[in-house]
Amino acid sequence: xxxxxxxxxxxxxxxxxxxxxxxxxxxxxxxxxxxxxxxxxxxxxxxxxxxxxxxxxxxxxxxxxxxxxxxxxxxxxxxxxxxxxxxxxxxxxxxxxxxxxxxxxxxxxxxxxxxxxxxxxxxxxxxxxxxxxxxxxxxxxxxxxxxxxxxxxxxxxxxxxxxxxxxxxxxxxxxxxxxxxxxxxxxxxxxxxxxxxxxxxxxxxxxxxxxxxxxxxxxxxxxxxxxxxxxxxxxxxxxxxxxxxxxxxxxxxxxxxxxxxxxxxxxxxxxxxxxxxx
Amino acid sequence: xxxxxxxxxxxxxxxxxxxxxxxxxxxxxxxxxxxxxxxxxxxxxxxxxxxxxxxxxxxxxxxxxxxxxxxxxxxxxxxxxxxxxxxxxxxxxxxxxxxxxxxxxxxxxxxxxxxxxxxxxxxxxxxxxxxxxxxxxxxxxxxxxxxxxxxxxxxxxxxxxxxxxxxxxxxxxxxxxxxxxxxxxxxxxxxxxxxxxxxxxxxxxxxxxxxxxxxxxxxxxxxxxxxx
Numbered sequence: 001x002x003x004x005x006x007x008x009x010x011x012x013x014x015x016x017x018x019x020x021x022x023x024x025x026x027x028x029x030x031x032x033x034x035x036x037x038x039x040x041x042x043x044x045x046x047x048x049x050x051x052x053x054x055x056x057x058x059x060x061x062x063x064x065x066x067x068x069x070x071x072x073x074x075x076x077x078x079x080x081x082x083x084x085x086x087x088x089x090x091x092x093x094x095x096x097x098x099x100x101x102x103x104x105x106x107x108x109x110x111x112x113x114x115x116x117x118x119x120x121x122x123x124x125x126x127x128x129x130x131x132x133x134x135x136x137x138x139x140x141x142x143x144x145x146x147x148x149x150x151x152x153x154x155x156x157x158x159x160x161x162x163x164x165x166x167x168x169x170x171x172x173x174x175x176x177x178x179x180x181x182x183x184x185x186x187x188x189x190x191x192x193x194x195x196x197x198x199x200x201x202x203x204x205x206x207x208x209x210x211x212x213x214x215x216x217x218x219x220x221x222x223x224x225x226x227x228x229x230x231x232x233x234x235x236x237x238x239x240x241x242x243x244x245x246x247x248x249x250x251x252x253x254x255x256x257x258x259x260x261x262x263x264x265x266x267x268x269x270x271x272x273x274x275x276x277x278x
Numbered sequence: 279x280x281x282x283x284x285x286x287x288x289x290x291x292x293x294x295x296x297x298x299x300x301x302x303x304x305x306x307x308x309x310x311x312x313x314x315x316x317x318x319x320x321x322x323x324x325x326x327x328x329x330x331x332x333x334x335x336x337x338x339x340x341x342x343x344x345x346x347x348x349x350x351x352x353x354x355x356x357x358x359x360x361x362x363x364x365x366x367x368x369x370x371x372x373x374x375x376x377x378x379x380x381x382x383x384x385x386x387x388x389x390x391x392x393x394x395x396x397x398x399x400x401x402x403x404x405x406x407x408x409x410x411x412x413x414x415x416x417x418x419x420x421x422x423x424x425x426x427x428x429x430x431x432x433x434x435x436x437x438x439x440x441x442x443x444x445x446x447x448x449x450x451x452x453x454x455x456x457x458x459x460x461x462x463x464x465x466x467x468x469x470x471x472x473x474x475x476x477x478x479x480x481x482x483x484x485x486x487x488x489x490x491x492x493x494x495x496x497x498x499x500x501x502x503x504x505x506x
Binding site for chain 2: 001002019022023026029030035036037099121125128129131132133134135136137138139140141142143147189192193194196197198199200201204205206207208209210211212213215216219220222223259265266267268273276277278
């Protein structure tokens with residue numbers, strides 16, 4: 001991916017590392033002592049392979065950006081990588097937590113409220129139906145009221161939502177627990193919508209690469225939160241997600257910029273086209 | 279971008295940007311049906327192949343492992359080759375992976391098929407760029423939200439429908455036909471998508487990254503092989 005300044009290059013490399021660490025984590029999970037699907041040699045080979053690919057990527061990043069590092073990038077053509085980094089993390093806690101929660105929720109409801117598998121499946125599918133409405137709403141709020149503000153408000157809602165879910169016990173009435181769950185899922189999925197309402201407004205010609213990285217972080221979040229879940233109780237699991245969301249809320253509040261002005265892209269004939277982003 | 283002067287969203291049209299939006303979320307929807315076509319059938323598959331608990335967990339993990347790097351790689355492909363070709367190709371290839379999974383007779387084959395199917399989970403990335411080409415800033419958030427939200431529903435649709443499809447075919451092989459049928463849908467839709475989609479509105483330019491990334495190297499490698 002092209003970057004605009006040396007600081008951005010460092011941040012980009014830092015943000016690349018979790019992609020490889022997560023794959024290493026999955027290898028470990030499949031390896032001896034855990035699932036025993038992969039043998040020791042295979043695992044060692046995979047760790048080495050991941051490490052080499054990471055080094056190659058770093059090398060490649062320097063090569064692609066050689067020119068930019070030597071001579072700098074024109075103010076007009078710059079973009080801020082911190083925007084990508086923040087969206088990565090925001091998607092990690094929104095889509096990542098959705099992936100993890102969706103896979104533990106049926107069992108959670110079965111255990112707490114002694115439901116049958118079919119009933120629990122129906123409760124869990126309410127999470128999926130919420131997607132149809134929540135994600136477009138998040139995008140709509142972003143278009144209407146500003147992208148940074150919407151994302152911040154939705155992250156607060158997500159934090160409160162998971163805090164409430166961590167309090168669910170067998171003493172709760174089932175409808176109340178389902179309602180809490182659906183409110184939480186609204187904020188989670190609207191947050192996803194808000195993240196991808198900003199992704200296309202950073203640098204047009206790199207939108208695919210930016211979307212790819214943000215999307216990958218969603219999957220990283222899923223893997224990491226599920227890993228947490230395998231060690232702790234559901235209540236703690238929900239609190240860990242809520243806690244991560246507070247940290248990411250602060251990062252958004254402090255560092256994210258509202259997309260403003262225009263993106264410059266060069267047409268094949270050399271003239272510059274300006275694309276409005278606000 | 280310049281072509282669409284109207285700012286409002288009319289979802290009941292099937293022209294221009296709205297057509298692009300509808301075709302895109304359907305492509306994403308199908309990619310998610312394929313990506314999660316094993317999940318609701320796992321009980322049947324476990325019984326048919328006699329898998330143990332660890333093998334089931336491993337298959338679920340393998341399904342998401344490749345998605346992480348695949349999203350990054352597909353993102354690079356999209357910027358370079360455009361969403362039309364990349365989404366069609368992804369769906370086309372995924373259909374054959376579906377057939378491969380449907381015919382799997384051992385845990386090893388199944389694990390390999392599922393690992394490769396993780397690639398389909400990257401389909402999401404492709405439409406993000408496509409929608410951003412067609413929708414102006416004032417409605418791009420809503421359009422991306424509809425794309426993401428409605429497409430994402432594909433995993434739920436798979437969960438709700440595939441067990442029934444498997445039972446309709448019946449027998450030990452019911453799950454195989456159910457999985458294969460999602461492959462047929464992906465195959466047909468890859469052609470529909472290719473015929474009906476344009477990367478940008480008429481007259482607009484599809485901007486590509488300045489420096490070629492991996493493929494420059496890939497090209498060099500290929501030429502090396504040829505010259506050998």
